[in-house]
Amino acid sequence: GNSVTQMEGPVTLSEEAFLTINCTYTATGYPSLFWYVQYPGEGLQLLLKATKADDKGSNKGFEATYRKETTSFHLEKGSVQVSDSAVYFCALSPIKAAGNKLTFGGGTRVLVKP
Amino acid sequence: EAQVTQNPRYLITVTGKKLTVTCSQNMNHEYMSWYRQDPGLGLRQIYYSMNVEVTDKGDVPEGYKVSRKEKRNFPLILESPSPNQTSLYFCASSFTYAGGRPQHFGDGTRLSIL
Numbered sequence: 001g002n003s004v005t006q007m008e009g010p011v012t013l014s015e016e017a018f019l020t021i022n023c024t025y026t027a028t029g030y031p032s033l034f035w036y037v038q039y040p041g042e043g044l045q046l047l048l049k050a051t052k053a054d055d056k057g058s059n060k061g062f063e064a065t066y067r068k069e070t071t072s073f074h075l076e077k078g079s080v081q082v083s084d085s086a087v088y089f090c091a092l093s094p095i096k097a098a099g100n101k102l103t104f105g106g107g108t109r110v111l112v113k114p
Numbered sequence: 115e116a117q118v119t120q121n122p123r124y125l126i127t128v129t130g131k132k133l134t135v136t137c138s139q140n141m142n143h144e145y146m147s148w149y150r151q152d153p154g155l156g157l158r159q160i161y162y163s164m165n166v167e168v169t170d171k172g173d174v175p176e177g178y179k180v181s182r183k184e185k186r187n188f189p190l191i192l193e194s195p196s197p198n199q200t201s202l203y204f205c206a207s208s209f210t211y212a213g214g215r216p217q218h219f220g221d222g223t224r225l226s227i228l
Contacts, residue, residue, distance in 0.1 A: 032214035043204055043219035089156060095214035099164060100145050104156035
């Protein structure tokens with residue numbers, strides 16, 4: 001079956017520090033990969049996505065590259081802000097599946113201190 | 115504004131008392147699904163629907179029912195809630211049921227079953 005593993009948190013950083021959240025996956029076939037962000041008290045919002053090998057998704061200063069050879073989709077941001085404090089979820093959805101099911105990692109809580 | 119709306123946002127109830135969590139989307143999306151979020155487990159799919167009158171089980175369907183009588187609505191029914199159903203629930207939708215597409219999430223419903 002499909003699975004997503006991401007680093008456990010919490011990750012605590014100072015403002016302007018570099019952020020990396022590791023994500024690896026196991027999937028049959030060729031999935032689309034996603035990062036979702038959950039701010040306190042809110043639902044999940046799509047942060048970025050990639051649909052094929054070597055694609056780079058980017059948004060709001062965050063980036064992640066679809067690495068087929070290492071089955072990874074690590075999230076990075078060069079300089080975090082307090083407003084980036086949230087829970088981040090890595091997820092996949094098989095492209096050729098009947099049904100757009102998302103398989104999620106366990107989530108990584110990030111806390112950015114001023 | 116495009117959105118997925120869940121109600122209620124919070125509910126505390128007792129074992130065995132039937133409850134319904136409503137979900138409505140205004141984007142004319144084909145695909146809708148329910149997830150539950152538990153610490154360290156990420157989000158797991160409960161049920162999904164690929165269109166009106168078409169529903170199917172996800173990974174953790176036990177104790178839940180759904181219906182899709184109209185395209186915009188996808189209520190989640192707990193006929194006899196138990197404490198192990200205490201969780202944070204999210205409804206999500208996407209334009210198509212084809213795999214690999216990002217999904218829009220509601221703001222969540224926190225259920226506490228005593």
